Amino acid sequence: MSANLDEVWFLTSELESERASSFRQERWCRIFLEAGARLRLFNLRGAFHYSDEICTNDAELTAFRKNGVANYKGPKTSVREGLLVSVLRLIKHWLLVDLYLPNVIKLFLHLDRLLRQRSAPVVIMASSPPFSTALVGALIKRRHPGKVVLAIDMRDAWALHESLGGFKPLKRALERKVLGCADTVTTVSMGLADGFRQQYGLETGVMYNVATHYLDVxxxxxxxxxxxxxxxxxxxxxxxxxxxxxxxxxxxxxxxxxxxxxxxxxxxxxxxxxxxxxxxxxxxxxxxxxxxxxxxxxxxxxxxxxxxxxxxxxxxxxxxxxxxxxxxxxxxxxxxxxxxxxxxxxxxxxxxxxxxxxxxxxxxxxxxxxxxxxxxxxxxxxxxxxxxxxxxxxxxxxxxxxxxxxxxxxxxxxxxxxx
CATH class of the missing domain: 3.40.50.2000 (Glycogen Phosphorylase B;)
Structure with missing residues (x-):
């Protein structure tokens, strides 16, 4: 694609909360707005819903975040605890449940429909975890290669994470395939970038988690x-x-x-x-x-x-x-x-x-x-x-x-x- 793009679709799951990772996602959004892009937010909520919101300036993004936080019903912390949670987490990673939740499927179909209705290309940034956002981005990129510049921001490892369960060979094969579909991949540290390079031969940009939410207040x-x-x-x-x-x-x-x-x-x-x-x-x-x-x-x-x-x-x-x-x-x-x-x-x-x-x-x-x-x-x-x-x-x-x-x-x- 040779022409400049002016629209970014941002796929994520935590922008409507104050969980720690939401601030990195907010930072990316403000950077894109600062660069003059029109921002369309697709934020997964639970297993069945997602938000679809257009923001053209900082004030609209702030309002979206504020309203989302006020109505947020999910977990307050990044880590949930307890025996039941541990069992459910084990099941999730072995069966890869989060990759085919109802709202993930609905989001893919919605993005596919939107791209079929337009001729202008867009930037899609998928913020992972959850890895389902990266998967949706990769599938959309394969379906509409001429209309999508795909960027995947890996805030944490998925298959390469030592503390997460699941069938590692399958997860690594899937992670390799999905990340290989992206035009660019970014992550949060040199250590993770080294891991992606060694395992997948993938070069990634490193964007540290600068706490702009502490600097700009x-x-x-x-x-x-x-x-x-x-x-x-x-x-x-x-x-x-x-x-x-x-x-x-x-x-x-x-x-x-x-x-x-x-x-x-x-x-x-x-x-x-x-x-x-x-x-x-x-x-x-x-x-x-x-x-x-x-x-x-x-x-x-x-x-x-x-x-x-x-x-x-x-x-x-x-x-x-x-x-x-x-x-x-x-x-x-x-x-x-x-x-x-x-x-x-x-x-x-x-x-x-x-x-x-x-x-x-x-x-x-x-x-x-x-x-x-x-x-x-x-x-x-x-x-x-x-x-x-x-x-x-x-x-x-x-x-x-x-x-x-x-x-x-x-x-x-x-x-x-x-x-």
Whole structure:
């Protein structure tokens, strides 16, 4: 296609919520609008419905997001917990249920009908997960090759994800085929890009999860953390984690084991620290219980509204970052890291691999990083925080520095719209 394109169809599932991944999708949408494109949003809702909304400016996108969040009935967190959920997740990945849900089929038929009715080509960006959006995009591309520039944004691995179940050979074959249909593929880290290259021979662009939703708003207000939980002690060094902690993703056992050792060996130092986990953290809570760590040394709070969680982050002494348990941390770079950096808060990383994406980003923007693995190294890190405070931890002094990473989104959007 030689002519410039002026319309983008965005396939996704979380734009009408405040789940963490929704902010990356919103970022792409605003970048396309900024580039002058007309935006048409197709947002899957549950198993049976999807939204079809046209946005031509930021105000319309903001209104769509606001209305969607107000009426959102789905899960608040990125990770759902419980035995039934685990069983259903296992079934989903083995039977690939999310690829043929009723609304996925209806979306494919709807897009096919729309393209048959028009002559002008469009850019389709599919944001995965769910991988069903990428599948729909690939099928539409194959059906209308001359009318579609297909971009797939892999916010996470699907078949290559070590912690997801299913029949791996089938999933990898399908992932290879679907991604091979795309004109461009982007992802969230160099680690994931390396995985796609090694497994599929696929070159992908890397767009880090810059927390523009923290950069483009007034500074977060500090708060009395006792409003969140009465056992929080402002006189202690508060180490806060906000977000989900899926089963088997993180080495929380070493964290709790190290704190138990600190309490046994130097209780006066342990008394200076207080860990606070906010969100779906059942696995961490179990590890704390198994090691005899309880309130007030560690506190667990259920999901908080986004604005409140941001104030909690801004008030904490330091913010905990959990490195994914896997080679090179599995290439995982969550939005959480950039939220922490944009707040200018000290970052306390656990189980962070040397030269992983997050390690390199901390060196790049903070001038230092920490690689503490296992009980002994974590114990030493706890001792240092208790004795010295948080001044030695990685911290970004000027949040505006990460704006340079948003330019990579802009460059990619312009390339797509150029046809």
């Amino acid at each position: 007034p500074p977060a207000e500090r708060m009395d953390l006792r409003q969140v939980h009465p056992a929080i002690d402002p006189s202690r060094i508060t180490l806060v984690y906000t977000g989900s902690a899926p089963e088997d993703f993180y080495d929380s056992a070493s964290i709790m084991g190290a704190y138990r050792r600190l309490r046994q060996e130097q209780p006066e130092l342990a008394a200076r620290l207080q860990m606070i986990f906010i969100g779906a953290c059942v696995a961490v809570e179990r590890d704390a219980r198994d090691h005899g760590i309880a309130t007030p040394d560690v506190i667990f709070v259920s999901h908080l509204p986004h604005a409140v969680a941001r104030s909690v982050q801004a008030t904490a002494s330091a913010l905990i970052f959990l490195g994914y348990r896997g080679p090179n941390n599995g290439g995982v770079v969550s939005t959480k890291l950039f939220e922490y950096l944009c707040l200018g808060q000290p970052v306390l990383p656990f189980d962070l691999c040397k030269d992983s994406d997050v390690d390199q980003l901390l060196w790049r923007y903070c001038g230092t990083s920490i690689n503490a693995h296992g009980v002994e190294a974590t114990l030493a890190l706890f001792k240092r925080v208790a004795q010295e405070g948080t001044g030695f931890l990685p911290r970004l002094d000027d949040a505006q520095r990460v704006r340079e990473l948003v330019d990579e989104y802009r460059a990619h959007a312009k390339k797509l719209l150029a046809g």
